[in-house]
Amino acid sequence: MTRTTYFTASTLDGYLADDNDSLEWLFRQDIDEHGPMNYGDFIADIGAIVMGATTYAWVLDHNESTGEAWSYDMPAWVVTHRDFADSEHDVRFAAGDVADLWPAIEDSADGKDVWIVGGGDLAAQFAEAGHLDRIVVSIAPVTLGAGRPLFPRRFDLRLVDFARNGAFLCAEYDVVEPHAQT
Numbered sequence: 001m002t003r004t005t006y007f008t009a010s011t012l013d014g015y016l017a018d019d020n021d022s023l024e025w026l027f028r029q030d031i032d033e034h035g036p037m038n039y040g041d042f043i044a045d046i047g048a049i050v051m052g053a054t055t056y057a058w059v060l061d062h063n064e065s066t067g068e069a070w071s072y073d074m075p076a077w078v079v080t081h082r083d084f085a086d087s088e089h090d091v092r093f094a095a096g097d098v099a100d101l102w103p104a105i106e107d108s109a110d111g112k113d114v115w116i117v118g119g120g121d122l123a124a125q126f127a128e129a130g131h132l133d134r135i136v137v138s139i140a141p142v143t144l145g146a147g148r149p150l151f152p153r154r155f156d157l158r159l160v161d162f163a164r165n166g167a168f169l170c171a172e173y174d175v176v177e178p179h180a181q182t
Contacts, residue, residue, distance in 0.1 A: 002047070002106050002109050002111065002112070002113055002114060003113045003114070003133045003134065004113065004114040004115075004116060004126060004131050004132050004133050004134075005042075005113060005114070005115055005116065005132075005133060005134045005135070005136055006115075006116040006123035006126075006132060006134070006135045006136070006137075006151075007039075007042055007115055007116075007117075007136045007137075008117075008118060008120075008123075008135075008136075008137055008138075008150070009026050009029075009137065009138040009139075009140060009168070010137050010138070010139050010140070010150040011025060011139070011140055011142045011143055011144050011147075012139055012140065012141060012142060012143050013143040013144060013145065014149055014150045014151075015144045015146070015147035015148055015149060015150065016118065016119055016120055016147065016148045016149070016150055017058075017119075017147050017148040018144050018146070018147040018148075019146055019147050021054060021058055021148065023058075025140065025142045025144065026140065029140045029141075029142070029166065029167045029168065030166035030167045031138070031165055031166040031167065031168055032165055032166050035163075035165035035166065036163030036164070036165045036170055037136060037138065037161075037163055037165060037170035037172065038165065042115075042136070043115070045112055045113045046074060046109075046112060046113050046114070046115045047074055047075075047108070047109030047110050047111065047112025047113060047114065048074050048075045048076070048077065048105055048106075048108045048109035048110075048112070048114050048115075049072055049074060049075070049076045049077065049114070049115045049116075049117050050076075050077040050078075050079065050105060050114060050115070050116050050117065050122065050126075051076070051077070051078055051079070051116075051117040051118050051119075051122070052078070052079055052080065052118065052119050052121070052122040053078060053079070053080035053081070053082045053084075054118075054119060054148075055117055055118035055119055055122075056076075056078045056080070056084065056091075057082075057084075070087075070089045072089070074090070074109075074112075075090045075092060075108040075109075076089065076090060076091045076092065077091075077092050077093075077094055077101070077105055077108070078091060078092070078093050078094070079094055079095065079098065079101065079122060080093055080094075080095060081095050092108070097129070098122070098125045098126050098129050098131065099129035099130075099131070102126075102129065102131050116132065119148055120148060120149050120150050120151045120152050121152055123135070123151060124151055124152055124153035124155075127151075127153065127155055127175050127178075128153065128178065132175045133174065133175060134160070134172060134173060134174050134175060135151065135157065135172070135173045135175060136170070136171070136172045136173075137150065137170070137171055137173075138165065138168040138169070138170045139168060139169045139170070139171065140167060140168055141167055153178070154178060155175060155176070155177070155178055156176040156177055156178075157173035157174065157175060157176060158173060158174045158176050159171060159172075159173055160172045160173060160174055
């Protein structure tokens, strides 16, 4: 059964990036590549990834500035209303309601899991559509005070596991349901 996970890192005050979409705060942190809740173990079970336009543009810019290659060998879905150049990789551009896109995304994962790469609003859209099973977040000992929020919706989550990996507090949550408004 395909599970959908929002696997990400956040500052202690709940931001993915600063106001300029910078992740410099993240790259300064100590992490054990083979430690608890590590990326290598996580990505091994992923059959498709999904990201928004801002994340996709950031990855392209980052790769261009660092010389790094595209690092995904599975289908990559970019949910966007922007126009991007065609990619030599398996990048699929889509627009619309994520509930309508879900059957094709799930099919492209070929029985493996789906990773919501970023950002927080896109992950929340999947949660609202009933297609986000868990959130795995590595929380860094940094505060930004403002920026791109981790998850900008009210949802109830259930803590499943937690661990320390280098400087990060890593936590895994099941997505339960939208938080009841009072």
